[in-house]
Amino acid sequence: MSEPPNAFDLLDHIGQLAGVGGWELDLATSTLRWTAQTCRIHDLPPDHQPTLDEAIGYYAPAVRTVLEAAVLRGIEQGEGWDLELPMTTATGRQIWVRAHGAVEQRDGKPSRLIGAFQDITERRRDIDALIASERRFRSLFTYSLGLICTHDLGGRLLTVNPAACLSVGYSEAELVGLYLGELMTARDATRVPDYLARIQARGTDAGRLRFHARDGSQRVWQYHNVVDTYDGQSQVLGHAQDITEQVLQEHRLREWSVRDALTGCYNRRFLAQYFESAGNQSGWACVTVDLDKFKAINDTFGHQRGDEVLVAMTQFFQRHVRAGDYVIRLGGDEFLVILPESGVDQAHALAARFAQDAHAAPCGFTEGCAVHTAGASIEATLAEADRALYTVRRQRRVDDHAS
Incomplete structure (x- = not known):
């Protein structure tokens, strides 16, 4: 019957299965023993038994200082240690190891150091990769x-x-x-x-x-x-x-597409969009305005003066309309004011405000009012306002003749 394995041999056997090596150091003789797994981690033959100086030599000087301090503290104070350290194997491989150690006492004095030894390179790589990933994310988060x-x-x-x-x-x-x-x-x-x-x-x-x-x-x-x-x-x-x-730029472009370049009021494109979205419903009114003798202004004073009159006339309209009303230049000297959710009374009230303050306008003008009815085309509504305008203009000529 074979003898049972001693504790060190048992540790070696378990270590091979778990990938963990073991070691012991006799403090009286400075004899160091490694298990086969510890030798394998160092890229050495399984039966290699190193000297203490050789074992320490696999660590860089700065790392060696940390390890020696932990061992000395263990001997003097009886404390164990558990360190993760970089090292270089016998073949020059750069790895990370976990070195765990404890002190055994005999007759109240330290007699032996024992411990476990494990290659944790893969885990450290995973940790380093995670740290690097976190650092990259933090940089992206901060500087993006x-x-x-x-x-x-x-x-x-x-x-x-x-x-x-x-x-x-x-x-x-x-x-x-x-x-x-x-x-x-x-x-x-x-x-x-x-x-x-x-x-x-x-x-x-x-x-x-x-x-x-x-x-x-x-x-x-x-x-x-x-x-x-x-x-x-x-x-x-x-x-x-x-x-x-x-x-904002998209809004400006949309505004430019529906605004008259000279006066800044809305244009025919806006009128078409308004009618398409809401204008075919009943409940809105309009006032059309033609400038009187505008051609004579252009012919007598030039187009620049004519442009100035158009701009000033737009400002005149804007001062008298309500918030939510739309001033539209139909072209030339023709203007239109749309009054949403309004009827004939509101249209006539606006026309009256225009007429009452006509002396402040840069040019004479004639007005006509109409109310849109559901189902009617926009052309029909504008034509009705134009007919009202022409009626006013004809009556004015009759009155001028009579006087």
Whole structure:
């Protein structure tokens, strides 16, 4: 019957299975023993037995100092140690190892050091990769020109990067913890619950959100957000671009397309769009205005003076219309005022205001009113206003003749 293995042999056998080596150092004789697995970690034959100086020599001087200090503290104070250290194997491989040690006492004095030894290179690589990834993400988060933030499923901000802070003019400390709706006008804030419901249901959402900046301006963010769940906790990862200038430019382009270049009032294209969107419904009125003897102004004083009269006439109209009314230049010396949600009384009241202040206008003019009825074409409504205008003009000529 064979003898049972001693403790060191048993440790060697278990170490081979677990990938963990063992070692012991007799303090009286300075004899160092390694298990076969410890030898393998050092790229040495399984039966290699190193000297103490050789074992220490696999570590760089700075690392050796750390290890020697831990061993000395263990001998003097009886403390164990558990270190993760870089080392170079016998073949020159750069690896990381975990060196664990403890002190055994005999007759109240340290007699032997024992410990475990493990190659943790792969784990360290994983940790280093994770640290590097976190560092790259932090750099991206910090230096990205994109707007990056996270918020919980209730809409409260958790993190905000500097670009997002700059966009709205608040510091990170001021923003973290705020509910998204607190950065919006009351009208825009009503849309936040719908956004939160969509992103929780779908796991992603994209669109535009408008925020109220510290300086009072409105900032428009084009966002694409996703829900991220880790360890049972969910939060929204948000990435956006500040497209405020783009939105303003789009608005300017739309305005330019429906504005008269000379006077700044609306043009026929706007009239067509208005009629297409809402104008075919009943409930709006109009006042047409023709400038009197405008051709004579151009012929006598030149087109520059004529242009000045058109601009001044537009300003005259704008002073007398209500908020929400539209002043339109149909072309040449013809103007039109659209009065939404109005009837004949409102149209006649506006015409009366024009006439009452006619002495302040840069040019004489003639007016005609009409009310749009459901189903009628815009041409029919304008023709009705023109007929009223021509009736006024004919009557004026009759009156001038009579006088």
